[in-house]
Amino acid sequence: MSFGDTIQRKLQDGSAAKFLRSPWTYRFFSPLLLRESLNTRLSFQIARDAYLGRKPVAFTSLFFPAELVYALGMTPFPLESIAGATSSLGMSVSFLQKAEEQWYSPDLCSFHRVGLGMALNGLLPKPTAVLSLSALCDGSHRCFANIAQFFGVPHFLIDVPQHRSLESLAYVEEQIRRIRSELEILLQRRVQTADWQLVFARSREMTDAWSGIVELQVRIPSAVPGDGVMSNVSTLYSFAGNPWGGRIFRQWKQRLEGEVPKAEKYRLFWLHLFPFYRNDIYDFLESKGVSLVGDEMTSNPFPPLDPAQPESSLAAKIYANSGIGGLEIRLQHILEKVRERKAQGVIHWSHRGCRQATGGAYLLKEKLRQAGIPTLILDGDCIDPREYASEQLRTRIEGFLELL
Amino acid sequence: MTHIVCGLDIGSLAAKGVLLRDGQFLAAKMLLTGADAPKSISILYADLLREVGLKETDIATVVATGYGRVSVPFADKTITEITCHARGITHFLPQTHTLIDLGGQDSKAIRIDPGGKVVDFVMNDKCAAGTGRFLEVMAHGLNFSLDELGEAARRAKNIVQISATCTVFAESEVIGMIARGTPRDEIARGVMTGIAQRVVAMAARMGIEGPVAMSGGVAKNLGMVEALERELGIKVTLPPEPQMIGAWGAALMAQT
Numbered sequence: 180m181s182f183g184d185t186i187q188r189k190l191q192d193g194s195a196a197k198f199l200r201s202p203w204t205y206r207f208f209s210p211l212l213l214r215e216s217l218n219t220r221l222s223f224q225i226a227r228d229a230y231l232g233r234k235p236v237a238f239t240s241l242f243f244p245a246e247l248v249y250a251l252g253m254t255p256f257p258l259e260s261i262a263g264a265t266s267s268l269g270m271s272v273s274f275l276q277k278a279e280e281q282w283y284s285p286d287l288c289s290f291h292r293v294g295l296g297m298a299l300n301g302l303l304p305k306p307t308a309v310l311s312l313s314a315l316c317d318g319s320h321r322c323f324a325n326i327a328q329f330f331g332v333p334h335f336l337i338d339v340p341q342h343r344s345l346e347s348l349a350y351v352e353e354q355i356r357r358i359r360s361e362l363e364i365l366l367q368r369r370v371q372t373a374d375w376q377l378v379f380a381r382s383r384e385m386t387d388a389w390s391g392i393v394e395l396q397v398r399i400p401s402a403v404p405g406d407g408v409m410s411n412v413s414t415l416y417s418f419a420g421n422p423w424g425g426r427i428f429r430q431w432k433q434r435l436e437g438e439v440p441k442a443e444k445y446r447l448f449w450l451h452l453f454p455f456y457r458n459d460i461y462d463f464l465e466s467k468g469v470s471l472v473g474d475e476m477t478s479n480p481f482p483p484l485d486p487a488q489p490e491s492s493l494a495a496k497i498y499a500n501s502g503i504g505g506l507e508i509r510l511q512h513i514l515e516k517v518r519e520r521k522a523q524g525v526i527h528w529s530h531r532g533c534r535q536a537t538g539g540a541y542l543l544k545e546k547l548r549q550a551g552i553p554t555l556i557l558d559g560d561c562i563d564p565r566e567y568a569s570e571q572l573r574t575r576i577e578g579f580l581e582l583l
Numbered sequence: 584m585t586h587i588v589c590g591l592d593i594g595s596l597a598a599k600g601v602l603l604r605d606g607q608f609l610a611a612k613m614l615l616t617g618a619d620a621p622k623s624i625s626i627l628y629a630d631l632l633r634e635v636g637l638k639e640t641d642i643a644t645v646v647a648t649g650y651g652r653v654s655v656p657f658a659d660k661t662i663t664e665i666t667c668h669a670r671g672i673t674h675f676l677p678q679t680h681t682l683i684d685l686g687g688q689d690s691k692a693i694r695i696d697p698g699g700k701v702v703d704f705v706m707n708d709k710c711a712a713g714t715g716r717f718l719e720v721m722a723h724g725l726n727f728s729l730d731e732l733g734e735a736a737r738r739a740k741n742i743v744q745i746s747a748t749c750t751v752f753a754e755s756e757v758i759g760m761i762a763r764g765t766p767r768d769e770i771a772r773g774v775m776t777g778i779a780q781r782v783v784a785m786a787a788r789m790g791i792e793g794p795v796a797m798s799g800g801v802a803k804n805l806g807m808v809e810a811l812e813r814e815l816g817i818k819v820t821l822p823p824e825p826q827m828i829g830a831w832g833a834a835l836m837a838q839t
């Protein structure tokens with residue numbers, strides 16, 4: 180039985196907290212892992228370091244610069260990505276219910292509700308600090324502040340002004356510098372230039388390897404399966420600086436290159452996030468000859484990171500995200516990627532509870548229409564499978580393909 | 584040699600079928616879908632063929648549409664109701680630019696270009712508010728038949744506001760109003776207006792361009808059509824058999 184299957188079983192029978200905190204778990208599974216994918220091995224390593232307290236743990240929000248966490252010798256524990264993993268294991272509903280029982284509104288983004296539910300169920304490791312960004316959404320830092328309070332640990336927030344300017348960049352840079360020095364005091368460890376060099380080199384290695392996948396996506400029809408297109412946002416952001424990142428994408432690319440390309444009738448670009456639980460969207464798209472040629476979140480640029488100016492590099496990386504700074508920036512990014520990847524249309528997954536992405540969805544659709552790009556807006560939830568209506572989605576997707 | 588085709592529209596409440604011979608109308612039938620959709624489909628198809636004395640082998644192509652389209656084992660092709668409704672309405676009302684289709688379990692607005700091609704569409708979220716099902720529940724709460732509900736709404740001099748969107752809550756709101764002595768006609772008008780407002784708000788997200796036509800079972804309810812016209816501020820045109828438009832569209836698609 181694999182590590183993932185065992186966690187799933189333990190979550191079901193209520194013994195997951197004990198299982199994750201037992202050194203025997205990691206001793207037993209370590210030798211078996213050689214047969215598993217690099218992604219599973221990465222998750223295993225993070226779980227081991229976090230639950231056994233081998234390294235100080237930082238709960239992070241998705242776009243918090245993970246390079247800072249790695250440079251400080253901490254293990255990032257990205258709560259929104261963990262919520263996604265929980266959902267893909269079919270276990271999100273019990274955490275959502277737990278959060279709701281404790282008065283968290285069902286209107287709150289389910290990524291955060293799962294994090295809160297896991298904390299309330301005693302399933303999270305003890306963090307040393309909670310690190311979050313006020314982007315992309317401001318629901319995130321409120322939720323992270325709450326979790327920090329729950330564990331009685333400090334919360335460090337990088338406030339990211341939506342207005343893009345040199346002042347905003349300097350303001351973010353200054354906050355990163357301050358958080359770095361406060362964490363250095365807390366951890367009693369100074370980040371040296373060599374740490375930045377190592378972590379930035381790993382981050383660059385990973386984004387370079389990722390570019391190889393993107394190149395494949397553009398060049399070969401259906402080179403990357405639909406669910407594959409979607410599952411990389413957390414690796415790219417939450418684990419930037421991890422030694423395994425580059426290997427994960429290079430190995431994947433090698434595998435994809437060996438596969439026979441499928442027939443392609445439509446090329447579509449995906450906007451916002453995607454459902455993590457088991458669903459039939461990707462199979463359905465594939466059966467209709469749809470290639471997903473990329474998605475909004477993983478197609479942001481990754482600017483160079485300079486070890487001599489780490490804070491300003493990370494500030495620039497944060498602002499390279501097209502989700503910051505108004506709908507026109509998001510629109511420009513989408514237009515550019517749709518054209519670059521020769522997509523015929525876009526699908527916008529409107530995640531319930533996400534004001535940030537869904538608030539502007541129809542305005543975005545109208546602007547894309549003016550640019551000659553048809554858009555389908557699908558309403559659903561990324562984490563909560565109870566919000567998924569397969570037949571309804573199929574009709575909408577099929578109708579959209581017919582109009583293409 | 585004659586070319587006979589069939590269009591089947593399997594909706595949540597009713598299954599509809601249309602036969603065309605060389606592009607000309609041959610026969611049409613409708614049946615309640617019931618709990619056993621495959622059985623209703625077989626009965627509908629057999630009835631259609633029997634009516635005009637044909638055998639299955641006489642039919643060149645069958646196109647199925649609607650939510651139950653995948654449950655038609657003998658269909659040569661399935662096409663969504665979005666495309667079929669657009670095709671059907673363009674046959675009867677070729678000027679249509681916006682089609683509002685109110686069916687049993689969903690409502691949709693479709694923008695159509697002058698050639699009858701779908702340009703865009705929006706559908707209701709997975710909620711019955713604004714659909715035929717909502718009307719049925721409200722009619723039940725008011726102790727009206729569906730036809731009576733429409734007539735009552737047309738008769739009403741005043742209107743009351745139904746604020747709940749949820750079908751269940753709206754029904755209790757209606758029952759509460761009856762208990763307080765609010766005239767049933769006014770409540771009926773409030774119900775229709777509420778649906779019309781929701782449908783217009785949904786269609787506006789896609790952009791409404793006249794001429795506007797309406798299809799689907801709910802279009803047979805004149806009180807509802809008038810409510811939509813009031814909210815849209817323009818006239819809504821109706822095809823001869825609004826409920827059959829999807830099946831017509833499927834049959835027309837089967838010809839090509």
Ligand code: SF4
Pocket residue numbers: 259288289290291315316317318319452530532533534535536
């Ligand atoms: S999905 Fe939206 S609300 Fe949820 S964390 Fe992401 S940006 Fe925030």
